[in-house]
Amino acid sequence: MPAESTPTTDFDRHADVTRALADVPREPGAPKPAPILVADHVVRRFGGLTAVDVGHLEVQRGAITALIGPNGAGKTTFFNLLTGFDRPNSGSWKFNDRSLSGMSAYRVARLGMVRTFQLTKVLSRLTVIENMRLGATGQRGERIMSSLVPSLWRGQEKANTERADSLLERFMLDTKREDFAGSLSGGQRKLLEMARALMVEPELVMLDEPMAGVNPALKQSLLGHVKSLRGEGRTVLFVEHDMDMVRDISDWVVVMAEGRIIAEGPPSSIMGDQRVIDAYLGAHHDAALTVEEEERQLAEAEAETGLETGSLAGKTEPQKQEGTA
Amino acid sequence: MDIIESALRQGFGADAIIFALAAIGLNMHFGYTGLLNFGQAAFMAMGGYGLAATVSTFGLPFWAGILVGLGATVVLALLLGVPTLRLRADYLAIVTIAAAEIIRLTVGSVTLRDWFGGRDGLQQFTGAFRAMNPFTGATGFGPLTYRAYDAWVIFVGWGLVLLAALFVWMLVRSPWGRVLKSIREDEDAVRSLGKNVYSYKMQALVIGGLIGCLAGFMTGLRQSATNPDDYFTEVTFFAWTVLILGGAARVMGPVVGSILFWFLISLLGGFFSWATRGPDPLIPTWLMNSNQASLVRFIIMGLALMLLMVFRPQGLLGDRKELALDAR
Numbered sequence: 001m002p003a004e005s006t007p008t009t010d011f012d013r014h015a016d017v018t019r020a021l022a023d024v025p026r027e028p029g030a031p032k033p034a035p036i037l038v039a040d041h042v043v044r045r046f047g048g049l050t051a052v053d054v055g056h057l058e059v060q061r062g063a064i065t066a067l068i069g070p071n072g073a074g075k076t077t078f079f080n081l082l083t084g085f086d087r088p089n090s091g092s093w094k095f096n097d098r099s100l101s102g103m104s105a106y107r108v109a110r111l112g113m114v115r116t117f118q119l120t121k122v123l124s125r126l127t128v129i130e131n132m133r134l135g136a137t138g139q140r141g142e143r144i145m146s147s148l149v150p151s152l153w154r155g156q157e158k159a160n161t162e163r164a165d166s167l168l169e170r171f172m173l174d175t176k177r178e179d180f181a182g183s184l185s186g187g188q189r190k191l192l193e194m195a196r197a198l199m200v201e202p203e204l205v206m207l208d209e210p211m212a213g214v215n216p217a218l219k220q221s222l223l224g225h226v227k228s229l230r231g232e233g234r235t236v237l238f239v240e241h242d243m244d245m246v247r248d249i250s251d252w253v254v255v256m257a258e259g260r261i262i263a264e265g266p267p268s269s270i271m272g273d274q275r276v277i278d279a280y281l282g283a284h285h286d287a288a289l290t291v292e293e294e295e296r297q298l299a300e301a302e303a304e305t306g307l308e309t310g311s312l313a314g315k316t317e318p319q320k321q322e323g324t325a
Numbered sequence: 326m327d328i329i330e331s332a333l334r335q336g337f338g339a340d341a342i343i344f345a346l347a348a349i350g351l352n353m354h355f356g357y358t359g360l361l362n363f364g365q366a367a368f369m370a371m372g373g374y375g376l377a378a379t380v381s382t383f384g385l386p387f388w389a390g391i392l393v394g395l396g397a398t399v400v401l402a403l404l405l406g407v408p409t410l411r412l413r414a415d416y417l418a419i420v421t422i423a424a425a426e427i428i429r430l431t432v433g434s435v436t437l438r439d440w441f442g443g444r445d446g447l448q449q450f451t452g453a454f455r456a457m458n459p460f461t462g463a464t465g466f467g468p469l470t471y472r473a474y475d476a477w478v479i480f481v482g483w484g485l486v487l488l489a490a491l492f493v494w495m496l497v498r499s500p501w502g503r504v505l506k507s508i509r510e511d512e513d514a515v516r517s518l519g520k521n522v523y524s525y526k527m528q529a530l531v532i533g534g535l536i537g538c539l540a541g542f543m544t545g546l547r548q549s550a551t552n553p554d555d556y557f558t559e560v561t562f563f564a565w566t567v568l569i570l571g572g573a574a575r576v577m578g579p580v581v582g583s584i585l586f587w588f589l590i591s592l593l594g595g596f597f598s599w600a601t602r603g604p605d606p607l608i609p610t611w612l613m614n615s616n617q618a619s620l621v622r623f624i625i626m627g628l629a630l631m632l633l634m635v636f637r638p639q640g641l642l643g644d645r646k647e648l649a650l651d652a653r
Contacts, residue, residue, distance in 0.1 A: 085513065
């Protein structure tokens, strides 16, 4: 929960989490000291294809956990299952020790597990501030009978608006307050979606590719915002392809491939993990090239393709590497 | 200028009232929630036949008939909504258009003739309503004069239109209305923020249906009879035309749309029948004769609707900026 009681900085939080995760084994399905989310044997099949087959996963409370993996690894499907947007063929998972299996998406969100989407879902023909107000939970004015009596909900609406305004300021959208959300740029939509999710006061924020389609300038500020969630004591689980982001902000990385979790560990060690490299590049890829090795291969390729194409060798080389990937 | 007077009479008459109510209901469905209801005639039939059958067939009081009509509307909305509202928007459209036809054919069937009067429909259920009429003799509203009963129908009808519009206005400016509009924009986003989308869609379907039911009451009361043909598919499509003309997602859109629709239909009809009449008509007979005149008004209305869609797709009261943002 947002920590009103213990005012700490993200720096402290980061240190705490790093310490807590220090002794966790670098193995798929490793038990964590304080898991907020625990999933067991979650399987989702589409016809003959097993999109997700997660044996065991624990997500550490208060940490930023990255979920990475090559395209088609089942990351987003797994996200959809956990948040109730899709139903698994089998499996169970618990959030704060409460089973979420078979629970509908809106009830999952109410419990404090709120997601964003890979393709942003802003409400185009509502203003930015109305988008924000929608996020607030427990609104009396959203019940049909009391909606007809404004005096019942005006006070609550005012408080929600104040909270929304301070979030908009934090996400640097306050100048866009009265604009239609549909007029925002791709990056601003990502910011709005994240801010709107915070209106629900989630304990666990699940971000589906928060960096997709965001320009580099905005990326830095988005990174800061994700870190600030940890600073507030919230847990973050995110799917991402941007490895810089993964390295920069995550405390723990979970790697999926072909629906399974194949590796777990802190970002520093996971990038060198053999299983991860195999998953991304294929099991029979060439080892990292040394300068000498690269030159030798170049020479070989030139000899193979003959002199007339020799000038193209520089171009064929990267293609060759892609081919092995 | 009796053409204009009769056009005004139409524009503020019972037809305009009925279609304004039907379109206010559709506005709740489509304009605010994004539900595609192509069976508004079915909800109207619940009102018309609920009232008529209760009073005329079963001999119960007028107000019992009103309650039966409203109750039957809620039941119909639940029947249509439960299986379809969890699915994509198209399914509701298919189911509603089919339901409207099923209901029209059912109430007109020979088997149920004892209850609903078959093709002849039902009469003699407006006694209590007539008894409540405070008007006596010819009654004038501004320049227009109506017979006592018509004046009473129009008075009650416009009262209902204003109440329905006020009700919708109060709902859509509240946080409840904000949830509806958000569902129209993107259901999954609303779900991800912890709102029970299914329940809100159901509430909107019921409320829009109930307002359509009022239109059904007025249909029956206006002609002191109810008939299966009053709930033909084209009734639904006229209501849609009225909604699009006035501007969806605007509280007064359906009201303005309905007044204008019936005013224009009557004006065009009056004009063409005048222009093709007599031994030396304004429009030469090789172009159009008096038999064709009444059909041409619909052709012109259709053309006007197409031009409206091209040049003012948001309708008369809509906000172009809002509509242009639609990226879908």
